[in-house]
Amino acid sequence: MPTESARVVIDLDLPGPTISRHVYGHFAEHLGRCIYGGFWVGEDSPIPNAGGIRLDVVEALRALQIPNLRWPGGCFADDYHWRDGIGPRAERPRMVNSHWGDVVEDNSFGTHEFMALCELLGADAYISGNVGSGTVAEMSEWIEYLTRADDSPMAALRRQNGRDEPWKVPFFGLGNEAWGCGGNLRVEQFASLARQYSTYVRNHAGNDVYRIAAGASDADYHWTEVLMKSFGPLDGADGPAAPFQGISLHYYTMTGSWEDKGSATAFTDDEWYLALSRAGHMDELLTRHSTVMDRYDPNKRVGLVVDEWGTWWNVEPGTNPGFLYQQNTLRDALVASVHFDAFHRHADRVVMANIAQTVNVLQAMILTDPDTGALVLTPTYHVFAMNAAHHDATSLAAHVVAPGATRAVDGKELQLLSASASTKGSTAHVSLSNLDAAQDRTVVLDLRGRDVVGFSAQILTAPELHGHNTPEQPEAVAPRKLEEIRRHPRGLELDVPAHSYVTVALELGADD
Template sequence: MSSSNARAVIDLDVAGPKINKHLYGHFAEHLGRCIYGGFWVGEDSPIPNEGGIRRDVVDALRALNIPNLRWPGGCFADEYHWMNGVGPRDQRPTMVNTHWGNVEENNHFGTHEFMALCELLGADPYVNGNVGSGTVREMSEWVEYLTRDGDSPMVRLRKANGRDKPWRVPFWGIGNEAWGCGGNMRAQAYADEARRYATFCRDHGDNKLYRIAAGAADDDLEWTEALLKAVSCLNCGRDPRSTFQGISFHYYTSEAGIRHGSATDFTDEQYYRTLIKAADIDRVIAGHSALMDAYDPARKLGLICDEWGTWWEVEPGTNPGFLFQQNALRDALVASLHFDIFHNHAERLQMANIAQTVNVLQAMILTDDNGAMVLTPTYHVFEMNKGHQDAQRLPVHVISQPEAVSVDQDQVVPISMSASIKDGRALISASNLSVDSDTTLTVDLRGRAVGDHRARILTADSPQSHNTAEANAAVRPADFEVSIDNGVLTAELPRHSFATVDLDLQ
C-alpha cells in the first residue's frame, strides 16, 4: 500500500446552478423481485406492510429524501396496459411478463398501489406510458384517470375504484427505449410518434405535465438530434415547441459490456475498467448537451438519464431474467463518481434514475421472503449525498492529485470531488478511487468562514466488500476525522473510499 497527496480549492462564495433534486431519482420496474417481493408483499403478508406495501423498505427510502420514482418500466412499460391494473384485485386479469423471465403476473400492483407507494415515500410519480404496444387513446386516458378533476369517463372510473380526488403526476415518459424493446423503431419514426403521443397527453387543471421523450442508448447523438428536430431547428434562435419538455438517454456501466463479470469477484484491472466506463458518462452527457445547446440555446429542454447503474451477472442460482445482483463497494464508488459528474452538468441534466431501487441491478435495497432487508453500499452513497438535492453547485478546482492509473489506452483519475451550498451549509463529496493508495487531501476553502463541521466516510477492506443478511453492516458509513485550520481542510482519504464533509458557513 502506498500514500499520495492531492490539493483542491473550493470557492464557497461562488454559487452556481441548482443541482436538481431529481438527479437522485429512482426506478422500479416489474422485473424480477423489484415490485413483487420488494415493494409489494400483499396485505396478508406477515412482513409489516401498509396496504400491502412493505413498510421497512418505505422507511429506508424515505431516509434518502427520494424525489421521484419511475414506473412501471423499462421494457415492461411498452407491454403494460394500465386498465388491467385497476379495480378489485381479485378481478384483474393476469398477464405474461415476456421481457423478464416470462413469468405470469396477477396485476395486484397497479396504478392505485403505485400512487399509494409514492405518497408513502413522499416522492413525485414518474409514469412511463406504453407506446410500443399501446395506443394514443390508452395513454391519454391514463393521464386523465390520474390527474383530472370534475366529471369525465375516466374520472368516474377512478372514483368507482375508490379515489375521489386526482393525484399530482408531473412526470410522464413517452415510451421507453423505442430503438429497442420499445418497438425497434427508427429515430425519425419515433420522433413523429413522440410528438403525436405528447400532443394527447394533456394538462388537466393545475397538473402540468413534464413529458419525456424516450431517448438514446449511450452516445447515439443521431437519435437525440431526430428528437430535437421534431421540436426545434438548428441555430434558428427560437424556443423549442412545448410538445415534450425532456429528452432521455440510458447508460449502464460494466467492466466490458452488459452482464459481464461478477458483482463481487473481480480483479484490480476489472475494478479500474469499471470506473473507466463509469467516468465516460461525462463525455456522453457533454455530447448530448452540446447538441441540445445548438437546438435549444436557452435550455428549455431537460436532459434526463432515467436509467443508469452497474449491470453484472446475476447471482448464482437465481433466475437469469430477474437481474438480481449483489452490490459491492465498487458499485458505491461508481455511484459517487456518477453524482460528481451529474453535478457538473447541472445546467442541462435535470433528472437521473438509478436502475433499480430494490432487488434488481444496482439496487438500494435487497430483500428476501423471510423478512430480511439489506441496505447496499450504493444506498449509503445516496444517503450521504442527499444534502446536494436542490443545492447550488460550488466550483471545485482540483489543483494536483496522484498520478492517473493506466489501463491500456485509458486512465482512471484517482480523486473525484463535487460541492454545493444550501441554507448556509456546504456539502463536499470526495472519492478516492485508488485500489491501493491512501491520499492526503487538502482543500483551500475560500470566500466564506467555516464554523462547525461533520465528516463521514464509506469504505471497507476491499472493493469487493458487500452486505448480506448475515453481515448487513460490512459496508456502512462511519464518522470521519478531518481538520480545518485557517480555512484549509485536511483529510486522510483511505484507498477505495467515499467521504462527505458538511460545513456550517458563517
C-alpha cells in the same frame, strides 16, 4: 504504501446552477423481485405493510428523501396496458412478462397501488407510458384517469375504483428505449410519434406534466440530434419547450460483454479500475449529448433525463437469469459517487436521473431476502444517504489538483480522485471519491470566498474491494464519522483512505 497529497479548490462564493433533487431519483420495474417481494408483499403478508406495501422498504427510502419513482418500466412499460391494473385485484386480467423471466404477471400491483406507494414515500410519480404496443387514446385516458378532478369519463372510472381526489403526476415518459425493446424504431419514426403522443398527455386540473421522450442509448448522438430537430423554435428564453420538455439517456456500467457482464463480487483489481473508468464515461456522454442539445436549445429549455443508469453484472448464481438480481459492493458505491459528481457538474442540463433499480434488481438500494424477509441496505444506498445535502443545492465548481493520481485504463486516463460540491444557505457539502484501490491520499480542501466556522465528515469504505452487506452482516459496509479532518491554512485537510467515499459538511460564516 505512503500517503500522497492532493488539493481540491472550491470557490464558495461562486455558485453555479442548481442541482435538482430529482437527479437522486429511482426506478421500479415489474422485473424479478423489485415489485413483488420488494415493494409489494400483499395485505395478508406477515411482513408489516400498508395495504400490501412493505413498510420497512418505505421507511428506508423515506430516509433517503426519495424525490421521484419511475414505473412501470423499462421494457415492461411498452407491454403494459394500464386498464389491466385497475379494479378489484381478483378480476384483473393476467399477462406474460416476456422481457423478464417469461413469467405470468397478475397485475395485482397497478395504478392505485403505485400512487399509494408514492404517497407513502413522499415521492413524485414518474409514469412511463406505452408507445411501443399502446395507443394514443390509451395514454390520453391514463393521464385523465390519474389527474382529472371533475366528472369526466376517466375521473368517474377512478372514483368507481375507490379514489375520489385526483393525484398529481409531475412526470410522464413517452415510451422507453424506442430504439430497442420499445418498438425497434428508427429515430425519425419515433420523433414523429413522440410529438403525437405528447400532444395527448394533457394538463388536467392544474396538473402540469413534464413530458419526457425516450432518448438515446449510450453515445447515439444522432438520436439526440433528430429529437432536438423535432422541437418547435427553442431560441426563446421563456416558457416550457413543446411538445415535450425532456429527452432521456440510458447508460449502464459493466466490465465484460453483453453476454458476460462480469461478476458483482468476484473481480480483480483491473476490473475494479475498469468499472470505475466506464462509470466515468458518463461525464463524456453528458458533455457530448449536451453539446448537441445546446446547438438547438441554447437557453436549455429541454432537460436531459438519465432515467436508467447503474451497474449491470451477471446475476447471482442460482437465481433466475431474467430477474437481474445482483449483489452490491463497495465498487458499486463508488460507481454511484462518480455518476453523482458528473450529474452535479452538468446541473445546467441534467434535470433528473433514475438509478436502475430500487429493490432487488441491478444496482439496488435495498435487497430483501425471499426466505427470511430480512432487509439489507446496500453500499449504494449509503452514497445516496450521504449525498442528501446536495438536493436542490447550488453547485460549486470543484477543481481537483492531484499530480500522479491517474491510471491508464481501457485506453483512457482514469482520474483517481473525483469531487463535487454544493452550497445551500449557510452550509456547503463536498463529496470526495478516492478510486485508488491501494493508495491513501491526504486531501487539502482549498476553500475560498467564505469563512468556514464548523465542519464534520463521514466515510464509507471496507477492508476489501468486494465488501458488501448481507442479512448476516448488514453493516459490513456502512458510513461512519471520519475523525481524520483538521484545519489547514487553505481551509481543511483530511485523510482519505484508499477505495473510500467521503462527504464533508461545512458550516459557513456570513456571506459578505
